[in-house]
Amino acid sequence: MYDILIVGAGPAGMTAAIYARRASKSVLVLEAKTYGGQIVNTPDIENYPVAAHISGFDFATKVYEQAAALGAEFKFEKVTDIADNGDYKTVTTPKHTYEAKTVILATGSENRKLGLPDEDKLTGRGVSYCATCDGAFYRKKVVAVVGGGNTALEDALYLADLAEKVYIIHRRDAFRGEEANAARIAAKENIEVLWNSQVTKLIAEKKLSAIEVTNKDGSVQTLEINGLFVAVGRIPENQNFAKLIELDDAGYVKAGENCLTNVPGIFVAGDNRVKEVRQLVTATGDGAVAATAAIRYLNEG
Amino acid sequence: MNVIIGTQENFEQEVLKSDKPVLVDFNADWCGPCKMLSPIVHQLAEEQNKFKVVSVNIDDQDLLAEDYDVSSIPCLVAFRNGKEFAREVGFRPKDDILEMMEG
Ligand SMILES: Cc1cc2nc3c(=O)[nH]c(=O)nc-3n(C[C@H](O)[C@H](O)[C@H](O)COP(=O)(O)OP(=O)(O)OC[C@H]3O[C@@H](n4cnc5c(N)ncnc54)[C@H](O)[C@@H]3O)c2cc1C
Numbered sequence: 001m002y003d004i005l006i007v008g009a010g011p012a013g014m015t016a017a018i019y020a021r022r023a024s025k026s027v028l029v030l031e032a033k034t035y036g037g038q039i040v041n042t043p044d045i046e047n048y049p050v051a052a053h054i055s056g057f058d059f060a061t062k063v064y065e066q067a068a069a070l071g072a073e074f075k076f077e078k079v080t081d082i083a084d085n086g087d088y089k090t091v092t093t094p095k096h097t098y099e100a101k102t103v104i105l106a107t108g109s110e111n112r113k114l115g116l117p118d119e120d121k122l123t124g125r126g127v128s129y130c131a132t133c134d135g136a137f138y139r140k141k142v143v144a145v146v147g148g149g150n151t152a153l154e155d156a157l158y159l160a161d162l163a164e165k166v167y168i169i170h171r172r173d174a175f176r177g178e179e180a181n182a183a184r185i186a187a188k189e190n191i192e193v194l195w196n197s198q199v200t201k202l203i204a205e206k207k208l209s210a211i212e213v214t215n216k217d218g219s220v221q222t223l224e225i226n227g228l229f230v231a232v233g234r235i236p237e238n239q240n241f242a243k244l245i246e247l248d249d250a251g252y253v254k255a256g257e258n259c260l261t262n263v264p265g266i267f268v269a270g271d272n273r274v275k276e277v278r279q280l281v282t283a284t285g286d287g288a289v290a291a292t293a294a295i296r297y298l299n300e301g
Numbered sequence: 302m303n304v305i306i307g308t309q310e311n312f313e314q315e316v317l318k319s320d321k322p323v324l325v326d327f328n329a330d331w332c333g334p335c336k337m338l339s340p341i342v343h344q345l346a347e348e349q350n351k352f353k354v355v356s357v358n359i360d361d362q363d364l365l366a367e368d369y370d371v372s373s374i375p376c377l378v379a380f381r382n383g384k385e386f387a388r389e390v391g392f393r394p395k396d397d398i399l400e401m402m403e404g
Contacts, residue, residue, distance in 0.1 A: 057333030
């Protein structure tokens with residue numbers, strides 16, 4: 001039986017682990033992928049106090065080393081279910097079951113998918129959710145970016161310097177992203193925007209070779225491309241807890257700044273909580289608040 | 302065993318003609334998750350003898366990456382008797398990789 005079981009080793013979960021260990025509570029962190037969360041692919045973070053420039057990898061590694069040195073235990077397993085047994089909780093992964101007196105949900109968010117057939121199969125074979133990670137594979141090739149927010153615009157600009165041609169496929173007739181980005185897009189000769197359009201089919205043999213694009217007016221065209229970059233936002237990873245934990249319509253855990261959920265002994269921290277600003281500094285802040293609340297819950301019995 | 306550096310020149314000998322299964326780790330210096338995977342891949346090379354481990358830097362060996370349709374890294378590709386039998390994209394914990402190599 002652990003005092004505090006943390007689900008997710010992103011910035012929020014690992015900060016919670018640091019606070020919990022400093023209060024001498026036993027801590028297990030369960031992580032589905034790798035420690036660090038969303039930030040690991042970011043080349044340069046410039047808005048976290050103290051570090052004027054730091055890569056996402058270095059940031060994640062430093063927090064991980066700090067938590068591990070304090071005695072937090074990490075295991076790489078995905079949590080698929082949580083059950084509330086009153087004074088203790090049962091946490092299930094595909095291989096094991098763990099018991100803990102308290103749980104902190106720090107599962108963050110993941111890339112929203114298009115929801116097209118074969119999308120998962122083609123991820124890493126022409127379909128990508130991260131331009132800075134995978135752009136290098138498309139030097140002098142033809143790519144398309146789906147989306148109209150800042151991430152999509154920044155991805156398109158980044159790819160335009162590598163690829164021969166970049167299409168942007170956006171379902172509206174104007175971008176949601178910053179005007180400065182939109183102006184830079186307009187000035188790039190190798191970017192072509194397809195407005196009022198959606199990707200309706202992925203065409204592939206072994207890897208992606210083309211996409212079908214459908215316009216609002218009903219017309220359909222096939223674009224031959226080598227890579228498709230999906231930038232249509234992020235969704236919270238709370239699906240596995242929905243039957244126990246109250247979520248809002250968008251799937252975020254309903255909790256205020258105190259990080260308390262509707263279940264006593266289960267807390268939430270980071271991007272998967274209802275909040276205004278989803279950044280590293282707010283995620284680590286939540287980690288501290290949630291761990292402190294868990295410690296208080298444990299000490300008060 | 303050590304991790305073998307895979308190149309266009311030695312790929313056939315070290316991977317395709319290997320009598321043992323081979324785990325090929327496609328990676329690059331600028332890729333954060335690759336750096337997280339790297340110590341695990343090295344451990345696997347040192348700790349066991351059932352399969353070989355080959356590391357391919359995609360910036361040095363872009364043709365090799367293209368030949369094997371690698372378009373996202375880290376990418377782990379498992380070969381047996383010259384044929385791919387499993388592939389995983391993204392960081393994977395050690396146990397998952399061991400399981401993949403059993404396949
Ligand atoms: C491209 C990009 C650039 C960014 N740049 C900046 C920046 O410059 N500055 C800044 O402040 N913020 C930036 N952010 C935002 C910042 O990364 C997030 O706000 C922050 O990572 C949130 O931390 P978190 O711990 O709440 O969630 P996450 O980082 O999402 O971590 C959640 C972790 O939980 C794991 N997990 C999920 N479900 C389960 C499960 N069922 N079982 C086990 N583990 C699970 C995930 O694998 C993940 O590791 C950026 C985000 C992106 C995507």
